[in-house]
Amino acid sequence: MTAPPDFRQHLEVETPEHVVLDYEIAGLGSRALAAILDTMVLTIWLIGLSVVVLRLTVSLGEWALALLTVLGFVSVWGYFTFFEGLRNGQTPGKRWLGIRVVRDTGHAVTFGAAVARNLLRIADFMPPPYLIGAIFVALHPRGKRLGDLVAGTVVVRDRPAEALAPTPRASAEAEEAAGVPELTDEEFHFLREFAERAPQLPPEVRARVAGRLTDRLAARYPGRAPDPELFLSTLYRDELAKRRGRFGARGGATEGGRPSGRGVSERLVARKSARWDEFQAMAERAVRAGLDSFAAEELPAFAARYREVAADLARARTYRADPPVLLRLERLVAAGHNSLYRDERRTGLRIWQFIVRECPAAVIEAWRTVLLAFVVFALPAAGGYLLLRERPALAEEVLPDVMLERAEAGHARQELGQGYVEEKAVHRPLMASMIMTNNITVAFYCFAGGIFAGVGSLVLLAYNGLSIGAISGHFANAGLLGYLWAFVIGHGVLELFAIWVAGAAGFLLGRALIAPGDLPRGEALTLAGRLALRMVGVVVVLLIVAGLIEGFVSAGSQPLGYRLAVSGASVVLLVAYLGNGWVFLRERRRAGSGAWAVGS
Helix, strand or coil: CCCCCCCCCEEEEECCCCCEEEEEECCHHHHHHHHHHHHHHHHHHHHHHHHHHHCCHHHHCHHHHHHHHHHHHHHHHHHHHHHHHHCCCCCHHHHHHCEEEEECCCCECCHHHHHHHHHCHHHHHCCCCCHHHHHHHHHCCCCCCHHHHHHCEEEEECCCCCCCCCCCCCCHHHHHCCCCCCCCHHHHHHHHHHHHHHHHCCHHHHHHHHHHHHHHHHHHCCCCCCCHHHHHHHHHHHHHHHHHCCCHHHCCCEECCEECHHHHHHHHHHHHHHHHHHHHHHHHHHHHHCHHHCCCCHHHHHHHHHHHHHHHHHHHHHCCCCHHHHHHHHHHHHHHHHHHCCCCCCCHHHHHHHHHHHHHHHHHHCHHHHHHHHHHHHHHHHHHHHHHHHCHHHHHHHCCHHHHHHHHCHHHHHHCCCCCCCCCHHHHHHHHHHHHHHHHHHHHHHHHHHHCCCHHHHHHHHHHHHHHHHHHHHHHHCCCHHHHHHHHHHHHHHHHHHHHHHHHHHHHHHHHHHCCCCCCHHHHHHHHHHHHHHHHHHHHHHHHHHHHHHHHHHCCCCCHHHHHHHHHHHHHHHHHHHHHHHHHHHHHHHCCCCCCCCCC
């Protein structure tokens, strides 16, 4: 009888031990349902967070609102990233649905890859809700959405295999003295299946199946226990001890004088299941706490057990073991493989190096693209400024009402000795938090827009440049250009540079998509994503500092000299930061290794 066609997608990964791991790729339905469940969890968390933080407003005032703004932002943008990056590729929704994010190599997803795939949710979400992402998942041969293409990840099924039930064990002496197996391989197969599945069966079904199996074996065991379930349990324990003993290879069916395939696989399970149980405990510990939790003498034992289980998987496939056996062995090998070949160390020193050295080094590496982003921003800015200078009446048509009102009130505020924006000290924490979160969100959109062949990044850069130029032109027409830029000067250097870097990171994605060079397009996109991700790290750092300056300095009443000093200090900070990246890049080049050779 021909087996029905299998329309499921699969990802096959060969380990260094030349064992192929077969992952089933998760479909659109399970991923969508997991996303809905995660959205519900996130919504409940945000509501609870709001209730708790707002209760603190009595004692903390607007500091509590600022805290709520920041925590809400981190929750919305970080929920998927932190769970996938720190919980082995599974959010709560994915865990409930039995799916997991892994890298294309079969390794556990790194934190950097989790960041990349989730920043691109912005693009996958368009137009709402997730139309582009859904189309890609449905049509891509590996079920990848745009975020997966950039991060080099894939979502696979992680079915909790009906893990084989713990098998009863006799003492080593008892197994050695147990004798030759009495049941055929087929009979033992049915007996083992019953013993493993009996606890999950309804009592009436379990009793019926036990009765039928007992009837089949009754003639050979006249002195059996009257209760069929007790009889089968005892028989299974005794037969298992015989197959684990030194005479285990002498029983069962044969083919041409040799053990049958099923016989070999049954004996493999009988003799090795205890070893698999031990390795499973070690693998779960490695996944939970990392290999650093192992003592020095335990690491060689873990590696040896891993190779042993990988060899068992190869044998089990050769002799066509039952699917639950293969599935369990595949999961064990995958867990060991991910732990042994993980290339990420989440230490504080590693994170510090990433932020302080690798991120600015990425900006230095991509300086030409950053320069391009500056030009894309500056030309519309200059055009907008000149256009408004030449045609002042356009202001009422192209500028938002709030800008027109601020320009109109500018002279009166100047006469009162007030700046463009002056907030009371009590309101500045909330203002700073809102500025930071808003600017970082805009930068994320600018980066993610690059996946559309760079067009999204280009449009956002040009629009922001045009807006700033037009606003400056309108204020210049009113004789208030200095009044406006006295406010901007303190934080503007970092803020503007950050938006150029965000646009440049998006351009890297677009270039990899349009002109991948000698690499396959998917691989070029993943490599570009690693470099771009580090550039986004610079953007976040700079916008946090710029937001603090804008909220606490620019929105204050400090004199122009003070603001200029802050602006100068921000320039020095920026140069030092990029200089640190330049030194790191030179060190890597001298060592002959690429700065981004290791997965993000």
